[in-house]
Amino acid sequence: MLALTPELCNVLHRELAPSPDDDPFFARCLRQSQLRLEVLAASLRPPSSSAAAAPLARVLPPPPSLPPQQELQVRLPQEPGAGGGSNPSGSKKRARAATEVVRATHLSPADHLRYRALVRRARLTFEALRSSYQRQETSSGLRNRHDLRASSQMLSAGHWLHREVRIVGDIPGVLVGDAFYYRAEICVVGLHTAPQAGIGYIPGSLLDEGHPVATSIVSSGGYLDDEDTGDVLVYTGSGGRQRNRVDHHADQTLERGNLALHNSYLYGVEVRVIRGHDIDQGPHRKVYVYDGLYRVISSTFGPGKSGHDVCKFKLVRLPGQDDLASKTWHTAKLLKESMDARIRPPRYISLDLSKGAEVLRVPVCNKLDDDRSPLLFDYIVHPEFPVPPAHAPVKQHRGCYCATGCGSKCRCERKNGGVPVYTEDETLVMGRPVVYECGALCGCPMTCVNRVTQRGMKHRLEVFRSNETGWGVRALDLIQPGAFVCEYTGHVVVMDDQPGSALMEGRSIIDPRRFPERWREWGDASAVEPNMKRRQFTKLAGPGYVLDVSHKRNVACYISHSCTPNVFLQFVLRGNEDESFPHLMVFAMETIPPMRELSIDYGIDGEIMELMGS
DNA sequence: GGCAATTCAGTATA
DNA sequence: CTATACTGAATTGC
Numbered sequence: 001m002l003a004l005t006p007e008l009c010n011v012l013h014r015e016l017a018p019s020p021d022d023d024p025f026f027a028r029c030l031r032q033s034q035l036r037l038e039v040l041a042a043s044l045r046p047p048s049s050s051a052a053a054a055p056l057a058r059v060l061p062p063p064p065s066l067p068p069q070q071e072l073q074v075r076l077p078q079e080p081g082a083g084g085g086s087n088p089s090g091s092k093k094r095a096r097a098a099t100e101v102v103r104a105t106h107l108s109p110a111d112h113l114r115y116r117a118l119v120r121r122a123r124l125t126f127e128a129l130r131s132s133y134q135r136q137e138t139s140s141g142l143r144n145r146h147d148l149r150a151s152s153q154m155l156s157a158g159h160w161l162h163r164e165v166r167i168v169g170d171i172p173g174v175l176v177g178d179a180f181y182y183r184a185e186i187c188v189v190g191l192h193t194a195p196q197a198g199i200g201y202i203p204g205s206l207l208d209e210g211h212p213v214a215t216s217i218v219s220s221g222g223y224l225d226d227e228d229t230g231d232v233l234v235y236t237g238s239g240g241r242q243r244n245r246v247d248h249h250a251d252q253t254l255e256r257g258n259l260a261l262h263n264s265y266l267y268g269v270e271v272r273v274i275r276g277h278d279i280d281q282g283p284h285r286k287v288y289v290y291d292g293l294y295r296v297i298s299s300t301f302g303p304g305k306s307g308h309d310v311c312k313f314k315l316v317r318l319p320g321q322d323d324l325a326s327k328t329w330h331t332a333k334l335l336k337e338s339m340d341a342r343i344r345p346p347r348y349i350s351l352d353l354s355k356g357a358e359v360l361r362v363p364v365c366n367k368l369d370d371d372r373s374p375l376l377f378d379y380i381v382h383p384e385f386p387v388p389p390a391h392a393p394v395k396q397h398r399g400c401y402c403a404t405g406c407g408s409k410c411r412c413e414r415k416n417g418g419v420p421v422y423t424e425d426e427t428l429v430m431g432r433p434v435v436y437e438c439g440a441l442c443g444c445p446m447t448c449v450n451r452v453t454q455r456g457m458k459h460r461l462e463v464f465r466s467n468e469t470g471w472g473v474r475a476l477d478l479i480q481p482g483a484f485v486c487e488y489t490g491h492v493v494v495m496d497d498q499p500g501s502a503l504m505e506g507r508s509i510i511d512p513r514r515f516p517e518r519w520r521e522w523g524d525a526s527a528v529e530p531n532m533k534r535r536q537f538t539k540l541a542g543p544g545y546v547l548d549v550s551h552k553r554n555v556a557c558y559i560s561h562s563c564t565p566n567v568f569l570q571f572v573l574r575g576n577e578d579e580s581f582p583h584l585m586v587f588a589m590e591t592i593p594p595m596r597e598l599s600i601d602y603g604i605d606g607e608i609m610e611l612m613g614s
Numbered sequence: 615g616g617c618a619a620t621t622c623a624g625t626a627t628a
Numbered sequence: 629c630t631a632t633a634c635t636g637a638a639t640t641g642c
Contacts, residue, residue, distance in 0.1 A: 142635090143624075143625045143626060143634085143635065143636090144625075144626095145623090145624070145625075145635080145636065145637095147623085147624075148623090148624085148635095148636065148637065151637085151638095152637070152638090155637095155638085182623085182624085183622095183623060183624085184623090184637090187637095187638080193638075193639075194620090194621065194637095194638070194639070195621080195623075195636080195637050195638055195639090196620085196621040196622080196623050196624095196636085196637080196638090197620070197621040197622080197638090197639085198621075198622040199621090199622090201640095203639085203640060203641075205640090205641085212640090217622090218622060219622070220622045220623095221622075222622035223622070226622090235622095236622085238620080238621065238622080239620085239621090241621095241622085243620095243621070243622090243623085244622090244623080244624095244631095244632085244633095246622095256620075256621095256640075256641090257620090257621085276622070284624070284625085286623090286624085
């Protein structure tokens, strides 16, 4: 007989975590690393014989290793030994733009993961700052540029990535398909350098050849002569146009960015392409997606549609990269449409794993093999927590009395330390030991801001078979950071039920207490913004249960493990629910593009244990 | 080093 | 709701 000790509760089923090293990013980074070499080889062949051999670039050094703890930490600007003088928050002097030109090749998979962690942390910081600035009341009349405030703050605190080098080609840690809501955020991770300008380039003064060379462009379709079929992009140069206007009023010239892009053509230098798309959800109506490396195959100058002269550059996507976002997003859209029409796409083994129980259908896709195992489980939408025994003292009414929405005066809000838990667009403001939502006894309606997770899933997910992770979950919708994703459910096993009657050999157990406190990473910008004191929350006594997912489970059980996760677990209590039985709620901690796999930190690094028959 | 010029943003207002 | 006004920030290159 087995006692239900925490160690034993850490047991995870094989299919949930195929191996301790398993990390979706890991496998993919490996693949990308090989591609990068091919890409580099291709880019070293200049198309025109007159041009010099391919220029520039040393090799990017391996990334600094991150401290293991999860807390956000101030990363001081890279200062080699002495000099420089440390740059504590207030100093106005900023590090100069870098003078060293570098390509990121020959990075080991471990390097890729470390860079991914850096990028992830920079984006978490940006989002924390941005969202807190957005919530701050804007002083009268002034436009609230929370995005710019966040990025400048990070720049002066030394938190922009890759400030010490100019990178040609891929930015390590940024994956093809990564989505951003603001131009400022793109600058923070080093994908692009200009806050507004479309062409990012290295000035000629930094290169031996003496000519400026473009390394990145942002294409938002702002010019008349743009043409875009995905793999082939005709990009119009800068100038001759009023800001925010489409029509030209003057001729363009072959200077600055235009000249640099022309040189990229001559030298055969690869260019990062970021596309801007109009969308109807999210913090503002726009999203930018990194679409990978392109190469300029022609550069022309002459009259455009307006009659004025324009520079036109034809770019072709380099082969062997991950699928183009526009393509991926389109397949996601088709899938959703076909789902709505109840037509089962090929190789889908179910249109709805939950059989109607979930607010949104959860399709299951297996394009790899004959495994149909997800269909064998009972789907359970909500965990069944034990009802308190009848002889327990009758709890007094602990809900709030808000008739409409719950604001600052709401007693549930006060339980949360007086800080609102969710924003108006239903994203989590800050991770905490436990979130108190309004509950059954509260006077507020279901539409209350403080009932976000009770309204169920808002973003479509699908369960899919993959080479890297066995079964996994991916998003079909674009999910914005902080958004509620789904609940983690299974059969509730009360810990008091010792000794072991409930636990039998071979059970798959999820122990809520074993998840690392990744919520600490969400919404905390105290490392960069000293005014934002790190909040001290009262700790929740550990949950008094584990989930047995051997027979009953839901989508969440198929989420893969990663040490650079894009979703995290947040405990949630509603009204006066028993504190030993918090709900396990999954929230997004990144901007998750459609068809991107979800990953969560199960806290199993290198110490997975299996419960075998005795 | 200082400073003007540049820019496929983003927000608020009519 | 779309057009327009206007502030904005980092870089480049003089």
